[in-house]
Amino acid sequence: MIEETTITRAIVERYAEKFLKGTRSDVCVVGGGPSGLVCARYLAEKGLSVSLFEKKMSLGGGIWGGGMSFNKVVVQKASLDILEDFGVGYEPYDGVHYVVDAVELASGLIYAASKAGVLIFNLCEVQDVMIRDEGVTGLVVNWTMVGMTGLHVDPVAVGCRAVVDATGHEAVVCDIVAKKTGKLELKGEKYMWAERAEDGVEKLTSEVFPGLFVAGMSVAAVYGLPRMGPIFGGMLLSGRRAAELVAEALGRTP
Numbered sequence: 240m241i242e243e244t245t246i247t248r249a250i251v252e253r254y255a256e257k258f259l260k261g262t263r264s265d266v267c268v269v270g271g272g273p274s275g276l277v278c279a280r281y282l283a284e285k286g287l288s289v290s291l292f293e294k295k296m297s298l299g300g301g302i303w304g305g306g307m308s309f310n311k312v313v314v315q316k317a318s319l320d321i322l323e324d325f326g327v328g329y330e331p332y333d334g335v336h337y338v339v340d341a342v343e344l345a346s347g348l349i350y351a352a353s354k355a356g357v358l359i360f361n362l363c364e365v366q367d368v369m370i371r372d373e374g375v376t377g378l379v380v381n382w383t384m385v386g387m388t389g390l391h392v393d394p395v396a397v398g399c400r401a402v403v404d405a406t407g408h409e410a411v412v413c414d415i416v417a418k419k420t421g422k423l424e425l426k427g428e429k430y431m432w433a434e435r436a437e438d439g440v441e442k443l444t445s446e447v448f449p450g451l452f453v454a455g456m457s458v459a460a461v462y463g464l465p466r467m468g469p470i471f472g473g474m475l476l477s478g479r480r481a482a483e484l485v486a487e488a489l490g491r492t493p
């Protein structure tokens with residue numbers, strides 16, 4: 240017979256088990272947008288334990304809104320193999336630009352990351368980092384609702400061997416590290432220039448502080464790259480590149 244308190248116990252027990260696992264991961268990815276989801280999935284497929292923290296209720300970041308809320312996005316040829324890998328469809332537009340349905344893209348990336356074994360914690364906001372001599376060793380996390388209500392509730396800490404800042408335009412983790420250590424500078428995102436931005440975001444995906452890697456739009460914020468508007472290939476490519484770099488740093492080369 241279905242019983243209410245059993246439902247409660249099942250949820251609390253299983254979530255607690257999952258959160259306990261997430262307190263010590265190989266990699267913590269901050270942000271569940273396109274770059275974070277791609278990065279997290281590829282890292283998990285390399286056998287690393289990956290926890291992804293997303294402050295909003297749903298993952299997908301800026302994908303859902305497409306361009307000015309028209310829920311289609313554009314990608315370029317170089318990123319098509321990633322779409323194929325995720326089983327996400329695309330349609331040629333003119334030989335250079337390809338069109339992808341934003342809903343299919345967001346849901347496809349989320350599903351694949353989850354299926355690959357990434358521990359996903361939505362409604363969890365990263366508020367700070369832990370730093371030791373070797374670099375960033377973990378994150379400081381709180382329920383998003385605590386920040387929204389302004390209640391004084393202290394956050395908790397989770398440990399990892401590498402952090403990926405995939406928080407988009409704000410580069411939240413890099414910003415914290417920059418302000419608290421003085422050893423990282425955020426140059427700030429520049430005006431729109433899609434071709435340069437797409438190229439730069441992938442190329443400059445990197446470790447910006449010991450143990451801290453940057454992916455996606457946060458790369459533009461750190462390195463002062465232009466923005467690109469609703470073309471998402473660079474985000475996917477940057478996520479994949481970040482996964483390669485982190486895996487290499489943690490001794491997992493393919």
Ligand code: 48H
Pocket residue numbers: 269270271272273274275292293294295298299300301302363364365366405406407408411431454455456457466467468469470471474
């Ligand atoms: C937990 C957090 C926190 C936090 C933020 O913005 P995103 O989609 O990021 P990217 O870089 O993967 O993709 C960028 C793309 O969506 C975009 O904006 C483009 C291409 N713009 C071009 C242009 O010219 O404007 O996702 C970041 C995610 C979001 O879901 C946030 O809610 C989440 O990170 N996040 N999660 N703790 N402190 N801060």
